[in-house]
Amino acid sequence: MTDLEQMLKRQAEWQRTRQSLTWPEKIRLAERVRESVGQLRVEPRPTVPGPPKR
Amino acid sequence: MKELALLLNEMQREGVIQDYALFGATAQMRYTEPVATLDADVLVAVASADRLDVLGGIYEFCAAKGYRPEGEAILVGAWPTQFIPAFSPLTQEAMEQAETADFDGVAFRVVRADHLAVIALSVGRAKDMTRVLGLLESGAVSRDAIMSLAARHGLADAWHRFEERFLDD
Numbered sequence: 001m002t003d004l005e006q007m008l009k010r011q012a013e014w015q016r017t018r019q020s021l022t023w024p025e026k027i028r029l030a031e032r033v034r035e036s037v038g039q040l041r042v043e044p045r046p047t048v049p050g051p052p053k054r
Numbered sequence: 055m056k057e058l059a060l061l062l063n064e065m066q067r068e069g070v071i072q073d074y075a076l077f078g079a080t081a082q083m084r085y086t087e088p089v090a091t092l093d094a095d096v097l098v099a100v101a102s103a104d105r106l107d108v109l110g111g112i113y114e115f116c117a118a119k120g121y122r123p124e125g126e127a128i129l130v131g132a133w134p135t136q137f138i139p140a141f142s143p144l145t146q147e148a149m150e151q152a153e154t155a156d157f158d159g160v161a162f163r164v165v166r167a168d169h170l171a172v173i174a175l176s177v178g179r180a181k182d183m184t185r186v187l188g189l190l191e192s193g194a195v196s197r198d199a200i201m202s203l204a205a206r207h208g209l210a211d212a213w214h215r216f217e218e219r220f221l222d223d
Contacts, residue, residue: 023157031132
């Protein structure tokens, strides 16, 4: 089995683990994702300095 | 989410709504792995369906309880919640045949997997197609069950297109 295949297998196993959580546990996970997304929306984006003016 | 279950059960007890069932992504998660979603969707049958503002009673009840509107939704605990009147024979049936799940000790009416899949099929956005695939992959619903329900609600063509596009080799 190649490294990539092993990685995909591990990922599939991890996804199956998440699927076997109880419904309330999955909802709480989704709530945490929502909070993170909300925070990203609130935080100001870092500004990238433009090229120096001549 | 438990707060939403308690609120909906209370609304039903008080006669503000006749029936309800959670659907959409939050309901899907009963069967699949967790998915990212921003709000909760609830099908409702309202007691006063003849009112011009069909959802007025719900908004009034929620306001009296201190829940405030947020855009098209009402914020209940962590969840902006959209109340959607059961608008078609399919959504009416989905609500009537919903299952009563247990959410941390609270009864919570949730649309069944086959109805979730066929409602998603009827809406037809990319994320709805993903929902159908997720439900199939989880084993919560079979292709035959979706086909049968879809056909009963005039969605046989939509299902065949879905099969051709995503399932047939």
